[in-house]
Amino acid sequence: MSNQPPDQHSVRRIVLPSGRKIDVIRFTDDVDEELSGLDVCPECECQLVQPTSWAQAGPSQWHLALYCPNCQWTGGGNFDQGRVERFEDTLENGVQDILRDLKQLTYANMTAEIERFVEALRSDLILPEDF
Numbered sequence: 001m002s003n004q005p006p007d008q009h010s011v012r013r014i015v016l017p018s019g020r021k022i023d024v025i026r027f028t029d030d031v032d033e034e035l036s037g038l039d040v041c042p043e044c045e046c047q048l049v050q051p052t053s054w055a056q057a058g059p060s061q062w063h064l065a066l067y068c069p070n071c072q073w074t075g076g077g078n079f080d081q082g083r084v085e086r087f088e089d090t091l092e093n094g095v096q097d098i099l100r101d102l103k104q105l106t107y108a109n110m111t112a113e114i115e116r117f118v119e120a121l122r123s124d125l126i127l128p129e130d131f
Contacts, residue, residue, distance in 0.1 A: 020105075037090050038083065038086075039091070039094075041068035043068065044068065044071040046069075046070035048068065048069055049067065050069070051066055051087075051091075052067045053065040057078045060081040061078050061079065061080060061081070063076065064076050064077070064079060064084065
């Protein structure tokens with residue numbers, strides 16, 4: 001039996017422009033700061049840190065300017081190629097998560113809109129003048 005703690009998760013409620021509310025659940029393992037990556041804010045531990053600028057600082061070093069949208073922290077420094085690549089992978093995974101969620105939300109919104117339209121047709125609430 002493992003002595004490691006169970007996976008931790010955070011829940012963030014997002015209100016969409018339509019008024020619909022969704023809960024985003026993110027599961028994380030408890031790992032040390034070096035392995036956790038550059039996406040974790042050192043001030044508030046939010047996992048949404050993003051690069052604002054970057055430049056190569058040597059053959060295997062990158063200079064990154066970082067920003068946390070949760071607490072407005074800014075920082076940065078020089079980081080080795082491997083750590084930057086892990087950060088890039090994390091950012092790419094985040095983009096894929098957003099695209100997947102967008103697809104699901106679009107489907108749910110379109111389904112609801114079609115259901116409302118069908119109900120309006122059934123109730124004779126749509127007239128030729130509506131077009």
